[in-house]
Amino acid sequence: MDIKVVAFDADDTLWVNEPYFRETEDKFCALLEDYMPAHTVARELLTTELQNLSLYGYGIKGFMLSMIETALRVSDNTVNNLVIEKALQYGKDLLDKPIELLDGVEDVLHTLKGKYRLVVATKGDLLDQERKLKRSGLEHYFHHIEIMSDKKVSDYEKLIRHLDIRPEEFLMIGNSLKSDILPVLQLGGHACHVPYHTTWVHETIDHTIEHENFKEATTIKDVLSMLM
Incomplete structure (x- = not known):
């Protein structure tokens, strides 16, 4: 990759x-x-x-x-x-819920920073997501923050153009196959699914994914073995 x-x-x-x-x-x-x-x-x-x-x-x-x-x-x-x-x-x-980082997140970001441009690409309410990012203590790891109204192919196209890279130079990591994985693969980018034990039903899909640019991880720490 x-x-x-x-x-x-x-x-x-x-x-x-x-x-x-x-x-x-x-x-x-x-x-x-x-x-x-x-x-x-x-x-x-x-x-x-x-x-x-x-x-x-x-x-x-x-x-x-x-x-x-x-x-x-x-x-x-x-x-x-x-x-x-x-x-x-x-x-x-x-x-007002506290920000509870998932296990291994900060270690992964610390290891990858400086080796790749790191980006947050999330959807949701602008003020709420900005607040959570600030309270998380992770903001300094990221080159760019993109808070999207949705995560469709066109939204990722816009992000990739802004970053001035080709789709094949982009890797998306997330827990939603519908929002984080499928649109990126459709663009020709790379995507890694890190499942979470609880997922909103709207973010689920009813089929398996077979694509040369798709990877499945057990935990976010597995991403390091793919990139290092």
Whole structure:
């Protein structure tokens, strides 16, 4: 591989994210058990989130709005104001969660810095992702930070043009096969999947990937053996 830039996804690649969402979702669903079973509320919430992605994008603020919309819909607009207040507070608590780095992340970044240009390529709410990166203590490792509204082929094309490299000189590392791997492979870049034990259902795919530029790691530390 003639790699010049190594890009990392942020949520659930550099630090913990999805478990906090699951925890918040469970609390929200319990709030609405007077209206329907928790598993049904969870299904309704997912439907709302997916419908709202084109309006709100990815991130906690969109999740908060989707919780409120779901509460109103499943209750036929009869939900108590206290439930809305609690849903908002759950969202604010989510925004204030501590940054818990995943095992091995800082060692990998320390080893690769200076040998490659390191980049964060993540999607989500701009303010929230900037806040998490600052609080993570990892910002100084990165040559460039790219916070995307989405991770489609066109988004990666824009990033690669900005970095002034060819697709084959770009390696993307992340936990989402749908967002971090497939678009990069389609462009002719390299991609390494580092699975995380909890993944949002919207980020999963129903087929295996067979591509000469695709690699699968067990942990982020395995990336070093591929690059060093």
